[in-house]
Amino acid sequence: MSPPPAASASPIAAAAPVESFRTARGGPDSGGLVVEEDRAELRYEDGMYVAHQRRRVLNTGIEPVTRYLMRISVDRFPGDQERSARLYRSNPLRWEELQLSAHCGDEQMSWQVKTGWDALKEVWLLFENNQGRFPLYPGESALIEYSYRVGEEKWGPWFQRAVRVPTSFLSVVLDFPAEVDPVVWGMETSMTADAFSFRTAIARADAADRRVFTWSTSKPPPHARYRLEWNFRAGATSRNPAGRTVPRPSEQMAATGIVQVGDPMLHQPARSFGLPAEAEDARRVVAELSSTMERVSALHTFGKGIGIAAPQIGINRAAAIVRSADGDILTLLNPRVIESAPESDEQYEGCLTFFDVRGIVPRSLELHVEHTDISGRRHITVYRQGLARLVAHEIDHLHGHLYTDRMRPGTAPIPVEQYRGTGSAWTYHP
Incomplete structure (x- = not known):
């Protein structure tokens, strides 16, 4: 059973094409649900994503479960x-374009709208249809299956679980045409807002003509x-015929989502x-920063380390992540310098927001x-x-502020073509 189209409201700031699943009795969330298996598949073909x-x-609680909350959010x-x-x-x-359908075993599930915003849809999947009701009673398990579709003009290049x-087991399958030459990577964000690459490959x-990527984890x-x-990657600059103009570094950064000067x-x-x-908001922003860092890192070698602040990806919140030259990841929420050492040095810096140049900047050698953290x-x-x-x-x-605000009077950045330190670490004397 499909509801009538809901009135449109302001979009939310979605982290990605996201889908989450919760349960409730008739109102409050139930505390007795366990997911024994969670298997998601996403297929792309002819400009359409089908999930x-x-x-x-398994209902381990003491009351029947009569509905589940399913959420689709896109960016x-x-x-x-x-x-x-x-x-x-x-x-x-x-x-109407989602073509949402849901089943519990052999029974078709009805559904009710909870949220109908521009970029967010939430529905209650009901354990009932026009033939009757079939609640999930304590001690019982059931297989819930549902599907929907979204055109590529509205679906971003990611899928979040x-x-x-x-949950005992979680898996995701991405099924793409081989002709588009897909490459896939994954990021995990924890309850503490730390973000890092998947622990398993x-x-x-x-x-045939498909390329299928599979990832799973136990007891997430x-x-x-x-x-x-x-x-x-099909049609990417690296595969263009010889002689075609190569994008400037700033153009490459802009293509990854970096806001430009x-x-x-x-x-x-x-x-x-x-x-x-605002822990949920903080986790979302950190996840977006980590995702952008992965995209940027695929384009350039950062021998000195790399950092990205939320304003650089169009989010005006006090969050940044830093990856050191050794590969350690730092998450900074609401950071402020409370003390700096008087000793300083000058080194060249680059900035993703104007990556065509490098500038020599004096900085303190020690900051407090x-x-x-995410708990406050x-x-x-x-x-x-x-x-x-x-x-x-x-x-x-x-x-x-940009690093140009810190440069000494009378100095100016140099074109990246004149810079000789790409890919190497900063030098410090003992």
Whole structure:
């Protein structure tokens, strides 16, 4: 049973094409649900993404379960919220195009609308249809299956799975045409907002004209988010015929979602998070930052490390991530420098927001930084040398400053073609 189209409202800031699943009796969430198997498949063909979900659930509670909350959230342009918002205002996600269908075993499930925003749809999947009701009683398990479709003009290049209830097994299959030459990677975001690459590899299998990627995990922790992303490399610059103009570094960064110099957001102080109340928002922003870092890292070698602040991906919040030259990942929420050493040095820096040049910048060799974790606790961490420089650069972004604001009077950045330090670490003397 399909509901009538819902009235459109303002879009939310979705992290990705996201789907999450929760359960309730008739109102409040039930605490007795266990997901024994969660298997998601996403197939792309002829400009259409078709998602199919199979989930076996067990009611370990003391009351019957009569409905499940299913959520679909999309973001076509990750890292550019304004562009996504404009898209969904003019062309919102519509119920009729989703072609949502759901079954519990052999029974078709009816459904009711909970939320019908431009980029977010939520429905209650009901354990009933026009033939009767079939609640999930305590001790019983059931196989829930449902599917929907979204055109590529509204679906972003990623698929996220969110763990809302205890889950024993989770898997995702991405099925693409081989001709688009897909490449897939994955990021995990934990309850603490830390983001890192998948702990296990994504398997790839080629069959006929399809390329299939499979990833799974057992006993994922509560509140974890697993996001698979992809890029269709067919037609990419690296595969263009010889003689075609190669994009400038700044153009390559813009293509990954990095806001470029001239955007007013780069000169506005970022808004702090109220933690732990805004923990979900913080996790979402960190996940977007980590995803962007993966895309950027595929284009350039960062021998000195790399950092990205939320304003650089179009989000005016006080969050940044830094990857050191050794590969360690730092997550900074509401950071501020409370003390800096008088000793300093000058080194060349680059910035993803104007990556065609490099500039020599004086920085303190040691910073004491106060920052907040996802639970709201404050910490003070000391950073030194290259890590201090990376952290200072990102904190500057959160205060609306670029490294050019720190350069000595009379100096100017040099074209990247004249810079000789690409791919190498900064040098420090003992």
